[in-house]
Amino acid sequence: MRRLTSLGVAVSLALAAAPAMATAVEPAVTEAAVTELGGTLPGGATWAAELPQDWNGTLVLYSHGFRPGPDNPAWDPGFDSTAQALTDRGFAVASSSYAAPGWALGTAVADQLGTLAAFSSAAGEPARTIAFGTSMGGLVSSLIAETPDSGVDGAVSTCGLLGGGINLNNYQLDGIHALAELLLPGTALQLTGFRTAEEAGVTINALMGAVQQAQATPGGRARLALAAALMNTPTWFSGDTAPGRKDYAAQQEAQYNWLLQTIPFVVGSRVSIVQAADGDSGWNQGVDYGSLLWDSEQRGQVKALYRSAGLDLQGDLGTLTAAADIPPDPQALEWMDRTSTPHGELLMPVLTMHTLADILAPVEYMEEYEETVADAGAGRLLRQAYIERTGHCTFTDAERVAAVLAMDERLETGRWANLAEPRQLDRSAESLGLGEADFIRYRPAEFVNDREYPQIPGDEDGDGDGHGHGHGHGKGQGKGHGHGKGS
Incomplete structure (x- = not known):
């Protein structure tokens, strides 16, 4: 000053x-x-x-x-x-x-x-x-x-x-859920509810190592592209112009560079959000990851990289959906809706x-x-x-x-x-x-990670806030969990 x-x-x-x-x-x-x-x-x-x-x-x-x-x-x-x-x-x-x-x-x-x-x-x-x-x-x-x-x-x-803060927690969770399930299968890795920097640090180190290793193979790069799409990771990292619309290799390299920068910050910052809300509002219980990718602007890139690598995209999406079992903390969800949405x-x-x-x-x-x-x-x-x-x-x-x-x-x-x-x-x-x-002049692509608030005790209208905003458009959720695209 x-x-x-x-x-x-x-x-x-x-x-x-x-x-x-x-x-x-x-x-x-x-x-x-x-x-x-x-x-x-x-x-x-x-x-x-x-x-x-x-x-x-x-x-x-x-x-x-x-x-x-x-x-x-x-x-x-x-x-x-x-x-x-x-x-x-x-x-x-x-x-x-x-x-x-x-x-x-x-x-x-x-x-x-x-x-x-x-x-x-x-x-x-x-x-x-x-x-x-x-x-x-x-x-x-x-x-x-x-x-x-x-x-x-x-x-x-x-x-x-x-x-808003609820969508922030959820889209970041969708991305790290995909990284954990596809790159570290069978590993019991904490993805939500970080109370200390030490807890977050264990997850950060595991994810960073897995991401760097995955970038070395075609199959790993395809799976990184899928996780990046679910996390709304840009396909333009540096320079005056973005990669070409079908330059999928350059787009994926940009996403990889972004992930290296982003994972430590977004996972580490969840500690502060959890402390403020006294719990983690993020959840993926009932989310259909095939529907999320279908609505994503990056689905063409992901499909092409999977096809080139000879991997089963539908199989990986099924794995992500089957493992999506993280519920929200009801108190944290209410606090985030009231203060941060x-x-x-x-x-x-x-x-x-x-x-x-x-x-x-x-x-x-x-x-x-x-x-x-x-x-x-x-x-x-x-x-x-x-x-x-x-x-x-x-x-x-x-x-x-x-x-x-x-x-x-x-x-x-x-x-x-x-x-x-x-x-x-x-x-x-x-x-x-x-x-x-x-x-x-620009029109952004669909944000695919919003979902209907789950039913929680004492909240009969199911919007998660206890009084009835009905917020969330239900994209990407399984049948019976939402409305609109992906339902």
């Missing part, structure tokens, strides 16, 4: 004259003098803000992503350059640490809204507030968009985990932004989120933007600021018009002098 004005002076000046309305025209760009504000919220989270002297009245309320800890600062250094670009254009920026690192969804929404209240007390109430989040923070922003009387006017979710009931405009090859928040999540919002009758409030690039949250400052400007204009005019169209976003981004922009 850039300390250019003292806290006491800042608060007195801000309280004396807070702007009444945000301008709809992009302000002239100068390196703004900013005032740092901050403090500690009653729940223990710290908050920080940067207030430019020429504040335009709009606050960007930033929600950061997953942090393993122990450090848990209020201000995310990874957002520094974007925050400066925003304050240079008259926007104030505020963020919180959340009350604890890790899977912080139990308090994150309240922490962010507490930050908004603390900022308003110190600097004056914003004319409008835009919730902006990255990764897990993108999920936080989408949950804020469903929170009544939040004081927030619009949300921008970037690289967000918008399939969007239900699509938007109360404000939302703009999502996603790269095409994101390993930690698969782009297929955007299809799932769009479907959830449409099912809730709020589709008119949602727009989605895509960036032709690989990586998780690998946006340029130009792209991030363009998304904020688009939302600010949407709130000013009350209409989307063409604000979220790729050409318009590109023009806006490239006019900022902040770097390149690669917005593209």
Whole structure:
């Protein structure tokens, strides 16, 4: 953060004259003098803000992503350059640490809204507030968009985990279930309920060794492709362009490289989620893995690699389905539904932004989120933007600021018009002098890992939350377990 004005002076000046309305025209760009504000919220989270002297009245309320800890600062250094670009254009920026690192969804929404209240007390109430989040923070922003009387006017979710925490646990489980059953048959390997890093480490080491060994043979590579498909692993790893549509060998090599990077993080991070939910919400009991692959965009690649290797794909899918016997922890499932799952009931405009090859928040999540919002009758409030690039949250400052400007204009005019169209976003981004922009028109493939909540004690409607959202579209489940595709 850039300390250019003292806290006491800042608060007195801000309280004396807070702007009444945000301008709809992009302000002239100068390196703004900013005032740092901050403090500690009653729940223990710290908050920080940067207030430019020429504040335009709009606050960007930033929600950061997953942090393993122990450090848990209020201000995310990874957002520094974007925050400066925003304050240079008259926007104030505020963020919180959340009350604890890790899977912080139990308090994150309240922490962010507490930050908004603390900022308003110190600097004056914003004319409008835009919730902006990255990764897990993108999920936080989408949950804020469903929170009544939040004081927030619009949300921008970037690289967000918008399939929600339950789908996160399940799609990762589907992938590691396939790796364990096909590469380590007969091995009693823990896949869920990790309570310690040591427990997760045993599984990580076993899976990493098996993956590296499998890559050496055609049959191993085919099975890695199947597991990767079930885990929504991108087929584009590096370079400016993705492998050709039928360049299955290059696609599989990309998936292998992603798996090597991903397995330690996703398995290790489950410890934090289990600790937060006091149990593991992930389950695959009753899942039909043949149906999951049938709905996957990557089924052509998997079938071709299996055929080339002379392996029995249907036999392997049958093995996975027969071994799918992991039930959810009912308490954890209820907690994850209540704290970590969007239900699509938007109360404000939302703009999502996603790269095409994101390993930690698969782009297929955007299809799932769009479907959830449409099912809730709020589709008119949602727009989605895509960036032709690989990586998780690998946006340029130009792209991030363009998304904020688009939302600010949407709130000013009350209409989307063409604000979220790729050409318009590109023009806006490239006019900022902040770097390149690669917005593209795109429609993501089906997210195949969602399923109907299982029947649990005390939950007669079977949605897993105890009160009846009916969330989940039932793809990939065996007969009698769901509806829709795969049932």
